[in-house]
Amino acid sequence: MKKWKEEMTLVDKDISEKKANYLKSMKIFDYIIPILSVVAGLLVGAIFMKIIGADPIEAYKVLWSSSFGSMRGFSEMLVNTIPLIFTGLAVAFGFRIGLFNIGGDGQFLIAYLASAYIGFLFQLPMYFHLPLAVLAGILAGGVWGGFAGYLKATLGVHEVITTIMMNYIALYFVGYMASGPLKAQGGLPATPKIFDSAKLPRLMTGLRLHWGIFLAIGAAILIYYILWKTPLGYEVRATGQNSDAAEFGGINVAKNLMLAMFISGALAGLAGTSQALGLEYRAYQPFGFIGYGFTGIAVALVGKSHPLGVVLGALLFGVLARGAMMMQSMVGVPKEVVQIIQASIIIFVASEYIFKYLVRKWRERKGDVIDAS
């Protein structure tokens, strides 16, 4: 390596140094773009508030205090954040290998049902029952997502299409099970209540915040570890950067695609698991998607597919979700404004090409860089 460097002509060295500097200077955009996008998204939201005659500053104050103004608000915000950490990690892990898991909502529902099922099926000691119910969710979500990975790996079927289809199959399947074969006695279209031994304990009495938050943070740490400290993670990232080169380098791309979709599905599944075991204590017939899977896409994008970024992104969207109702009731801003903010943030993050393109053009004009592609 050193010798090779010495052999380089001065001109070459000059160019390569400039290029490295350039790429390094571009790296900072990984931090700047998400932050700018969030600010811009909030501005778009403010414009919509102005249009209807509401005071954006007042609304954003309410948004802030609804999450950070009281213990209960803080707990509710974290309750919103938990599933988003899971689905955000699911999408981010998929992104790392170059797959787009848009099926988080389906994987959520299947795991939601599976965990509830194990939860009410029998009564066991807690140290055994709770892990088993969580494991059921991991497996159910994993298989649901892994199937899309299987079709991708063996037949080249686009995982976006498969996972969209699987979302709706899950929606109707869970609806059928919860209102049919697994329905509890009584009027509600829902499964029986799970036993206490399968419940994710609450952190404090009177608050809904539950142990799912530890599961979520644990999952983020685990995914970080897998991605950067294990051979699997190396292979996943190598495949994501250039699958042909990875294949050529001896990586079994097909196997990794399936495995990655399994892990991604399992992560999204954990969101459903924590919903069933931590909040609702049973599985209800769903009447549509809650949308955690789709919001997970926004979370992963804002978090730049990094586990720490995902946690921060999930917090952001958790705050927005928590504040939506409060802004509506206290300042008269329709709660849908949050979805508009969310969509704007996605668009802005996705347009990083524009930022980079403009920066490159500007630098080229200054004669800094000749070729950086």
Add this chain to the structure above:
Amino acid sequence: MLASLAALLSTTLRMATPLILASLGGMFSESSGVINIALEGIMLIGAFTAMAGSYFVGPWFGVLAAVIVGMLVALVHAIASITFRADQIVTATAINIFATGITGFLLRLIFGDAGQSPSVQDVGTWTLPGINKIPFIGDVIGTQIPFVYIALILVAVSYWVLFKTPFGLRLRSVGEHPAAADSVGINVFKMRYIAVIMSGFFAGLAGASLSVGLLDLFVKNMASGRGFIALAAMIFGKWTPHGALMAALLFGFADALQMLAQTLGLTFVPRQFLLMAPYILTILALAGVVGRSTPPAADGEPYIKEEV
């Protein structure tokens, strides 16, 4: 018996219509190489626009507005994914979320807190003179909402455009092999822009068929996955207009059957199974179990022009 069969088929046609229209839109977009999963969101915006247009002016003005707004939203998708090479799925997802937000926002703003708009004037029905007198056939197709006839005509027109005109050939070549198309002088960017905007036209029209055709009001999230079923119909129909028509009719039939079973209180097959049938069939088609569906070769890939 025959009368109820005719009613079932008549409902099938009506339920299939938004799917036919949106799947034609998806087909044009994907034939040119741009995946458009924003059909769902554009449909929703189209449905709202048509309702609002009908509320303030008149139903056909609503349809026109829905189509125009649909094309404008599609233009956003085109700019982001073609010119700025943003990820097509990401952009479309943003559009879908935005659609839910903006329609809910405006609904609340204009019509107050309810989850639906007040009733507006719909486009009514058309009757085919002569045909409506034929027994059975007349009951099925003699009198229908205008969108049914429009959709059927557009299937034929789309087939002609895509497979019988130079424009269609160019469009498909751009979707299969953009570099080769470029080398013979076809403007890849322009073709893709046209195709994506066309998909907005169709999805907007599909949305209008929901709010001033099938119903006479807008309900929150009324597209309820139809944009995605349309995508399924397009795939199941192997990216051809006649295939999409047949698939949409099949999916519409499942839907009509489900509705009929529910009204009659029949439970011979759970309604959820009928509802999930389109999605299962589509996965089977993609997996090659029921006739392999293969997308255009360059579907979903941004085109980067080689610089000389």
